[in-house]
Amino acid sequence: MRIVVNGLGEMGASLALAIKNGQENAEIIGVDLNVKTLQRAKEIGLADEVNTDLFAVAPTADVIILATPIHIIIDSLHKLSHADLKSTVLITDTGSTKKQVMDAADELIKNGTSFVGGHAMAGTAKAGIDALDAHLYDSAPYFLVSENQADLDRLRNLLSSLHLNFVETTAKKHDEMMAMLSDLPHIVAASLVNASSLTLANHPELPQYAAGGFKDTTRIGGADPQMWTDILQTNRDATLEAIELYQQQIDTLKQALINNNSTEIFDFFAASKQTRMTMEEDF
Numbered sequence: 001m002r003i004v005v006n007g008l009g010e011m012g013a014s015l016a017l018a019i020k021n022g023q024e025n026a027e028i029i030g031v032d033l034n035v036k037t038l039q040r041a042k043e044i045g046l047a048d049e050v051n052t053d054l055f056a057v058a059p060t061a062d063v064i065i066l067a068t069p070i071h072i073i074i075d076s077l078h079k080l081s082h083a084d085l086k087s088t089v090l091i092t093d094t095g096s097t098k099k100q101v102m103d104a105a106d107e108l109i110k111n112g113t114s115f116v117g118g119h120a121m122a123g124t125a126k127a128g129i130d131a132l133d134a135h136l137y138d139s140a141p142y143f144l145v146s147e148n149q150a151d152l153d154r155l156r157n158l159l160s161s162l163h164l165n166f167v168e169t170t171a172k173k174h175d176e177m178m179a180m181l182s183d184l185p186h187i188v189a190a191s192l193v194n195a196s197s198l199t200l201a202n203h204p205e206l207p208q209y210a211a212g213g214f215k216d217t218t219r220i221g222g223a224d225p226q227m228w229t230d231i232l233q234t235n236r237d238a239t240l241e242a243i244e245l246y247q248q249q250i251d252t253l254k255q256a257l258i259n260n261n262s263t264e265i266f267d268f269f270a271a272s273k274q275t276r277m278t279m280e281e282d283f
């Protein structure tokens, strides 16, 4: 089975390796713009073949996995709808947002090509092939978006050795949940880091004294700026709603503090404590 993976960064390379380890007949054709990445993929035996041009290898593919930044996934989907592909090819992606990706796949799907949107809730703040981890996807929630049950089953089957926790959903539901679960936390972490810069300038020793609170809350403040620009711009409406909800919380606490109202300050944290405790059962 010829599996073309476009984008051998953290998500694409890790997925390719996990599939290769789990499927004897998987032949990985690695595609990336970065020639050094392709050299590395050959060196470590991840890719059986490499190419810098997706459209040179797409016609021979049984499976195509699009694992580049989202705006490139969208562009590739438009171009693939005019490419000469095997009629049985299965195309999927790893993009963090799904509505714009599914819209871009519309023409391809209408032409009869199998496309299933995919997204794993796995990953780190690292990027590139050096962040490769064969176990990155182990037991992760994995969203699948398609209206075609046979296509969904084909992707589940391809990824069966990864022991993923599959969740079939719609692009809209997915993106609404991601705005709160992934986009807003990255905005909050980056805001906290940015807000600390003046204090950091006045007290350069500040980070030495950080306890868990600052470290835990800012961990994802080191995420890839280009990737997060891409994610937020392809999930604008839901992310703006999430920011609005967050701003309301900040305003509530700010007003309670201006009023020096102990009950309101207490209630703010008590509500959070209660909700966080119920969430912990599902973490």
Ligand SMILES: NC(=O)C1=CN([C@@H]2O[C@H](COP(=O)(O)OP(=O)(O)OC[C@H]3O[C@@H](n4cnc5c(N)ncnc54)[C@H](O)[C@@H]3O)[C@@H](O)[C@H]2O)C=CC1
Residues within 6 Å of the ligand: 006, 007, 008, 009, 010, 011, 012, 031, 032, 033, 034, 037, 067, 068, 069, 070, 072, 073, 094, 095, 096, 097, 119, 120, 121, 122, 123, 124, 125, 126, 127, 128, 129, 227, 231
């Ligand atoms: N890093 C994370 O935590 C997660 C990322 N994702 C999604 O997965 C996708 C990939 O993310 P990462 O692997 O983290 O990014 P990455 O930056 O580690 O890898 C992206 C790779 O795509 C290559 N690339 C860029 N433009 C290209 C083009 N035009 N043609 C071919 N290759 C190209 C880059 O050279 C790089 O090797 C993104 O769409 C992201 O939203 C999904 C879940 C988690």
Ligand SMILES: O=C(O)C(=O)Cc1ccc(O)cc1
Residues within 6 Å of the ligand: 095, 096, 120, 121, 122, 123, 124, 125, 182, 220
């Ligand atoms: O490191 C974390 O906590 C993350 O949130 C990683 C992550 C980043 C992007 C995704 O689309 C999914 C997961």
